[in-house]
Amino acid sequence: MDEPVVIWGAGAIGGTIGAHLARAGHPVLFVDMVAEHVAAMNDRGLTIEGPVAQFSVPARAVTPEAVRGRHRLVLLAVKAHHTEAAMQALAPHLAEDGAVVSCQNGLNELVIAERAGRGRTIGAFVNFGADYHAPGRIMFGNRGAVVVGELDGARTPRIAALHAMLLEFEPDAVLSDNVFGYLWGKAAYGAILKASALTNDSIADFIASPARRPLVIALAREILRIAAAEGVTPIGFDGFDPAAFARNDAAGMAASLDRLEAYNRASAKSHSGIWRDLAVRKRPTDVSAQLAPVRAAARRQGIATPLADRLVALVEAVQDGKAVIGQGLIEQLDALVA
Numbered sequence: 001m002d003e004p005v006v007i008w009g010a011g012a013i014g015g016t017i018g019a020h021l022a023r024a025g026h027p028v029l030f031v032d033m034v035a036e037h038v039a040a041m042n043d044r045g046l047t048i049e050g051p052v053a054q055f056s057v058p059a060r061a062v063t064p065e066a067v068r069g070r071h072r073l074v075l076l077a078v079k080a081h082h083t084e085a086a087m088q089a090l091a092p093h094l095a096e097d098g099a100v101v102s103c104q105n106g107l108n109e110l111v112i113a114e115r116a117g118r119g120r121t122i123g124a125f126v127n128f129g130a131d132y133h134a135p136g137r138i139m140f141g142n143r144g145a146v147v148v149g150e151l152d153g154a155r156t157p158r159i160a161a162l163h164a165m166l167l168e169f170e171p172d173a174v175l176s177d178n179v180f181g182y183l184w185g186k187a188a189y190g191a192i193l194k195a196s197a198l199t200n201d202s203i204a205d206f207i208a209s210p211a212r213r214p215l216v217i218a219l220a221r222e223i224l225r226i227a228a229a230e231g232v233t234p235i236g237f238d239g240f241d242p243a244a245f246a247r248n249d250a251a252g253m254a255a256s257l258d259r260l261e262a263y264n265r266a267s268a269k270s271h272s273g274i275w276r277d278l279a280v281r282k283r284p285t286d287v288s289a290q291l292a293p294v295r296a297a298a299r300r301q302g303i304a305t306p307l308a309d310r311l312v313a314l315v316e317a318v319q320d321g322k323a324v325i326g327q328g329l330i331e332q333l334d335a336l337v338a
């Protein structure tokens with residue numbers, strides 16, 4: 001059998017990508033911590049449901065300790081706060097000439113590179129929506145940007161091959177020489193998504209709300225200031241126009257937010273993954289882990305991040321049972337903007 005594509009973290013994102021690759025004929029090995037999910041995939045296959053695609057594929061799945069051998073291509077799709085532990089478990093199974101591709105939110109490439117080395121780390125950005133519904137069942141909520149690129153922007157044979165393979169999942173997948181530009185763009189847009197999780201509003205309603213508009217703009221601009229200081233040029237996607245926010249262009253920002261509202265309103269994933277972790281799955285989120293490298297860069301550059309700092313504190317208060325979503329939390333962020 002050909003070498004498998006290893007999907008490490010076979011939840012919403014890993015499961016959706018892996019199922020499509022398997023359907024396209026690629027050998028795929030799914031690795032996940034959740035034993036019932038692994039058992040369901042082996043017994044009944046992996047099912048993708050929702051408005052974008054409905055199909056089931058036979059799936060070969062194992063828990064991390066059952067992985068054998070060394071592999072050349074690993075798509076990592078665990079939450080940011082699980083990256084370190086996942087890398088510890090997968091490093092012995094990564095071939096000398098292999099690579100880990102971060103299909104995650106955050107700047108996890110930096111964590112991966114520390115353990116695997118920069119040469120064995122590939123950058124990626126994903127913005128489609130998906131939810132893990134039950135063992136062996138994943139809801140694909142909407143299509144969204146999928147981007148890959150070498151960390152140094154080089155056009156290598158392996159990045160061309162990875163891009164060609166991902167086109168079988170997302171026909172508009174982009175091969176970029178500025179993958180960090182996309183990741184910083186998502187960090188800015190992601191701050192808006194994270195703030196929306198302090199309310200029970202859908203992402204679309206949150207973005208459309210006139211009351212939230214000053215906060216939404218201030219959050220994005222706070223992150224984009226750091227990107228600029230780091231010398232990164234953020235890139236837009238799915239309606240988000242970081243350049244308009246960076247130059248404080250009122251009409252450009254309003255048009256971008258209209259597009260983002262429409263994009264999210266059309267998705268079957270109405271709320272962010274962070275909200276789902278807090279409100280539905282009742283578990284810790286990766287807000288702090290996602291923002292850690294961003295806040296570290298801000299400290300390096302001497303830039304204050306009052307909104308990101310308070311956002312992390314408020315999400316942690318919800319996680320610790322000291323605050324309740326929808327009860328005065330977003331107003332605390334609004335107050336910082338005012």
Ligand SMILES: NC(=O)C1=CN([C@@H]2O[C@H](COP(=O)(O)OP(=O)(O)OC[C@H]3O[C@@H](n4cnc5c(N)ncnc54)[C@H](OP(=O)(O)O)[C@@H]3O)[C@@H](O)[C@H]2O)C=CC1
Pocket residue numbers: 008009010011012013014031032033034037064077078079080082085086089103104105106126127128129130131132269273
């Ligand atoms: N869902 C979405 O729509 C989007 C998500 N993202 C990003 O994609 C990444 C993946 O998120 P998502 O797919 O939603 O998360 P999920 O929780 O749905 O999937 C992650 C899976 O990995 C498992 N896992 C955790 N630790 C390990 C480990 N060490 N080894 C193997 N498996 C492990 C999880 O188990 P357990 O549940 O027990 O932790 C879970 O089954 C995140 O960075 C997220 O922010 C980006 C864009 C959209």
Ligand SMILES: CC(C)(CO)C(=O)C(=O)O
Pocket residue numbers: 105127128129130144193203269271272273274
């Ligand atoms: C909203 C979404 C799915 C991006 O479209 C996302 O990134 C998240 O839930 O964290």
